[in-house]
Amino acid sequence: MTSAASALNAVFNLVFGVLYGMLKWLGPFWSLTGIACLTGILMVWIFGKVSNQTAIERTRDRLSAELIGLRLFKDDLRVFFGIQFQVLAWTFKYLRHSIVPMLILMVPTVIILIQLNLHYGFRPLRTGESALVKVKLRAASAMAAESSLTLRAPENLQVETPGVHVPDLKEICWRVRGVRDGRFDLIVSDGKDSIAKQVAVGGRLEGVSTIRTGESWLSCLLNPGEAPIPVQSVIESIEIRYPELDILILGKPMNWLIPFLILSLVLGFAFKGVLGVKI
Amino acid sequence: MKKPRSSHAELEPPKGGTPNTPQTAIDCVWSPAFRRPRRHPRQNELSRAALVLLCCWLSSIPSLFAAGRKVMVLGIDGMDPKLLQTFVEQGRMPNFKALMAEGDFRPLQTTMPPQSPVAWSTFMTGMDPGGHGIFDFIHVDPSKMAPYSSMAQADPGGRPINAGTWSFPTSGGGVHILRKGTTFWQMLGERGLRSTIFRMPVNFPPVKSPGRALAGMGTPDLIGSLGTFSFYVDHRSDWPPSISGGEIYGVTVTSNRVSAQLNGPPNTFRRFPTKESLDLREKGRAVSIEFENPKMTQDFVVHLDSKAGAAKFVVGDQEFILKEKEWSDWIHVEFEAIPHLMTVSSAARFYLKQLTPKFELYVTPLQIDPEDPVMPISHPTDWSKQLCSHLGRYYTHNIPEDTQAFNHGVFTAREFWEQMIFAYEERSRAMDYLLKHQDEDFLFVYFGTVDQGCHMLWHFMDPRHPGHVKDELLKDGIAKLYEMLDIQLGRVRAAIGKETTLVVMSDHGFAPFYWEVNLNTWLLEQGYITLKDPSKQESGEFFSNVDWSRTKCYAAGLNGLYINLKGREKGGSVTAGAEYENLMDQLEKALLAMKDPRNTNSPVSLVTRPRQDFQGAEKDKGPDILVGYSRGYRSSSDSPLGLFPKAAFVDNKSPWSGDHCIDYRVVPGILVTNRRITSQTPTLADLTVSLLHEYGVAPTKEMIGKQVLEPKN
Structure with a gap:
């Protein structure tokens, strides 16, 4: 399963890498707007393909008719409540027609959100900025061999502290500081195996992988930035606590998810007429 | 000797010095001189419109005359004229020497008492304490015999609506400045001139005027004090039960782990019965239950690794490592007022003083977060945030240099020095930024490092001091601070234009204690x-x-x-x-x-x-x-x-x-400027009038100073 997840990650990383590469010169907000627009259109198109458009159209027409009925017969309580019941019934029918396409839509939505988090969730370290490197071990017993677990960094990165061992959490942590711009590998070694973790310093709007993990296919899917750690390694994950990337909207910093959800919904609805999709 | 009143009598507003005494549009319209015989309504309307236009034009004249006129004031709290002269003669302060040669240098007569809030208030308003009402750091309410800060006062929120342990104030509280009078930059603002005022003391909340201002001395920390640090130790009994300016908390190290809390301000949305009233009720006394607001807290955990000589900190969702004797960057701290709905934002720096054999952790006073200020620390309100986006978080409370921590032995002298230099460097970066982005007519930048350094390092320099301590680095500490300010002056001189009037001043000097x-x-x-x-x-x-x-x-x-x-x-x-x-x-x-x-x-x-x-x-x-x-x-x-x-x-x-809180004649401040000084004994109030004069603005009748800067050719 983990290898299948890795293969899927490779495909999605390629697609989004190309898309992101084309748009990133626009800056965080406008590139995100572009992706939100494409996402909105894609979602509406998929909805059109996987839903029973005829049934949805019929249900919506019927719902509209019932709503008109409510306005026309508001003086006749018996008819009014009858129509209320019809509205409720047709609303449930509408939900029934929508639920399957919505569940199908969740799959690409989750993939898109994971990929976008890779690019917009965090920013690379600035030169001179420090971050915590957190190595989580698979078992507390591995802490016994803690003295042999080492962190090696290239010249572009300075390891500022010795490894701080936290047996309660099965963790060893270091603090690193970016010295020069670029993407480098940190090497964590337990004496036998060495695991690399990518570090990004500098650069404008570079997507960063915060964590390299390998525990399960799910965590592998959720963290697509790097290949999973082999299961035989004593290391469960290597995480770098990058600073969050704030998207500036009217001068206010915001998490990318808020503008993305609003923009993709608005732009998706705007294009439904063009695509001839009934929602 | 009493303060010579005759010196006040001399301080007349400059005669003929302000040919364009401003007259507002309203003054002109309602002046009897503009009354005319009754005319046709249309004619009246036209006349009025013309008058309004004329008056608007007239009121803009001072600005037109002042167009291009720029003044910068570098305010160095506590710079002493004798020490300055000594260091200049020793060749340690080339930029001050050059400025003195270009312009002039005089001791600047300070106020009685020569305390910073008093002196800076006089500089701001041109009035003595009788005018601005600040007589000391501490004032006394004689009706209650209770002391209070002379600089600002909090206003309570509206009457709360209570529901069990929840309490909802019907309106938010506020805070108001206690200093009276109009500041000179407000007067400039009335003439359309814009100012940038960076950390002026006794300006919290900052007064509103065109331009920007960040509050300085007198700004509270998040809990409303003028700076309360926290010190966490695992040997509480070694320390006194209470100290001024800080709180000492006992903690326990269990399995190389310390769990503790940062104590924030009271949560006005929650209320709990006081222990006293519950005890009385339990004893059968018929008393009404009294409530109090619990403090908001933020838990944090420290994982110690004595072998590595470092510890991992977890504060909220932030994690960082500190080695022994190491400072953290600013850490964002959030206190939850209403779960998932409302938080109060703050920032603090952590200093791991000792890991073993004793655990000692210092945390700075909780700052009002400049990125999300809970109180108005700047004008406009979002300026503190703009500064933050360029400079990162910074000290916002009263006086950043933690003299109390040093005084009570929480800091050693070297630790105090390190903390003071950090605060100085923050100011230095801010000044560089302001000089680079200076588009206002007037710029004021404040440095408090010399003042705080002279308070705490004098005994290293002076062998006659009863508390004299030999320290090869710190015996030269005050001189080093002066040199650092000389470097700042060098940057200022390089950044401003030749036409800019540059004033370097201090509110008072210094003496041994x-x-x-x-x-x-x-x-x-x-x-x-x-x-x-x-x-x-x-x-x-x-x-x-x-x-x-x-x-x-x-x-x-x-x-x-x-x-x-x-x-x-x-x-x-x-x-x-x-x-x-x-x-x-x-x-x-x-x-x-x-x-x-x-x-x-x-x-x-x-x-x-x-x-x-x-x-x-x-x-x-x-x-x-x-x-x-x-x-x-x-x-x-x-x-x-x-x-x-x-x-x-x-x-x-x-x-x-x-x-310096002594006889004001013993501790004058300094006035160094690129202009000639026309008085041998200029005062702080004179400087206020002179700055207004630079823009052709007449002083108010309450101002007691006179013009002392020679007009520029």
Whole structure:
């Protein structure tokens, strides 16, 4: 399963890498707007393909008719409540027609959100900025061999502290500081195996992988930035606590998810007429 | 000597110095000179429109004249003229030397008392304490006999709607500045001139005027104090139960782990019954339950690794590592007021002082977060945030240099130095940014490092000091601070244009603080104060042991002495009129005749009576007497807080070894400018008038200064 997840990650990383590469010169907000627009259109198109458009159209027409009925017969309580019941019934029918396409839509939505988090969730370290490197071990017993677990960094990165061992959490942590711009590998070694973790310093709007993990296919899917750690390694994950990337909207910093959800919904609805999709 | 009143009489507004005395549009329209015989309505409308246009044009004339005129003031708290001259002569301050050669240098007469809030308020408003109403760091409410900060006061929120343990105030609270009068940059603003005012003391909340301002000294920390650090130790009994300026918390190290809390401000949305009222209720007493707001807290965990000599911190969702003797960057701290709905944002820096054998962790006072300020620390409100986006988080509270931590032994001298330099570097970066983005007509930048450094490092420099300590680095500490400010001046001179008027000034100078005077103890010895229980002289808080019915006067604040006046003080015993006047005369003579029995020195060299010697509507609201101590002496730290230590005169062996809250004539500030100074004895109030004059703005009638800068050719 983990290898299948890795293969899927490779495909999605390629697609989004190309898309992101084309748009990133626009800056965080406008590139995100572009992706939100494409996402909105894609979602509406998929909805059109996987839903029973005829049934949805019929249900919506019927719902509209019932709503008109409510306005026309508001003086006749018996008819009014009858129509209320019809509205409720047709609303449930509408939900029934929508639920399957919505569940199908969740799959690409989750993939898109994971990929976008890779690019917009965090920013690379600035030169001179420090971050915590957190190595989580698979078992507390591995802490016994803690003295042999080492962190090696290239010249572009300075390891500022010795490894701080936290047996309660099965963790060893270091603090690193970016010295020069670029993407480098940190090497964590337990004496036998060495695991690399990518570090990004500098650069404008570079997507960063915060964590390299390998525990399960799910965590592998959720963290697509790097290949999973082999299961035989004593290391469960290597995480770098990058600073969050704030998207500036009217001068206010915001998490990318808020503008993305609003923009993709608005732009998706705007294009439904063009695509001839009934929602 | 009393403050010479004649000097005030000389301070007339400049005659003919402001040919364009501004007249507002409203003044012109309603002036009798503009009254005309009745005309056709249409004609009247046209005339009015023309008049309004004319008046608008007239009111803009000062701005037109001032177009292109720029002034920058570098405010260096506590820079002393004698030390400056010494360091300049030693060749340590080339930029000051060059500026003195280009323009002029004079000692700048400070205020009585020469305390920073008083002196900066005079500089801002051009008035003495009688006008701006700031007489000391601490004022006393005589009706309650309770001390309060002289600079700002909090306003409570609206009446709350209570529901169980929840409480919802119907309106938010606020805060207002206690300083009276109009600042000179507000006056410039009225003429359309824009200013940038960076950390001016006694400007919290910042007054509104065109331009930008960040509050300085007097700004509270998040819990509303003027700076309360937290110190976490696993050996609580080694430390005193309470110290001023900080809280010491005992923690336990369990399995290499310390769990503790940051204590934030009271949560006004929650209320819990007080323990006292519950106890009384339990004992069967019919009392109504009283409620109090619990403090908001933020848990944090420290994972210690003594082998590595470092620890991992988890504060909220943030994680960081500190080695022993290492400082963190600013850490964002959030306190939850209403779960998932409302948080209060703050920032603090952590210093892991010691990991083993004893655990010691210092945390700075919780700052009002400049990125999301809970109180108005800047004008416009989002300017602190803009600065933050360029400079990162920064100290926002009162005085960043933690002198209290050093004073109480929480910091060593070197640790204090390191912390002070960090605060200085923050200011330095801010000034570079402001110089790069200066598009206003007036720029003021404040540095407090020299002041705080002179307070705490004097005993390293001065072998005569009773608390003298040999330290090869710090014996030169004050000189180094002066050199650092010289570098700042160099940057300023390189950044500003030739046409810019540059003023470097300080609010006061400095003197050694060899001996403490417990003025209340002296008053007790002289029979002016009577205690309820003399055997408990050294115990009790703020005059709690004083028998007011048999007390004639008391000392509060660093220089203030109050008569226990009937009708004003809560337990007044002295009648206004002859008794009051006689007592004042008697006290003046006694204070000036005071002798330190250990060395026959006269600890007091000046007695000022604000009601006689000051001008302005606030002069009756301060102390009855301001005591000016001789060089080497100063009030103790206990006496201003209404305490009665055993001895009236004590050697000062604390690190707080230099001071200026003495006779104002002993500690003038500095005035260095690229312009000629026309007076041999310029005052702070003169400087205010002179800055206004630069823009052709006339001083108000309340201002007591005169123009002292020679007009530029």
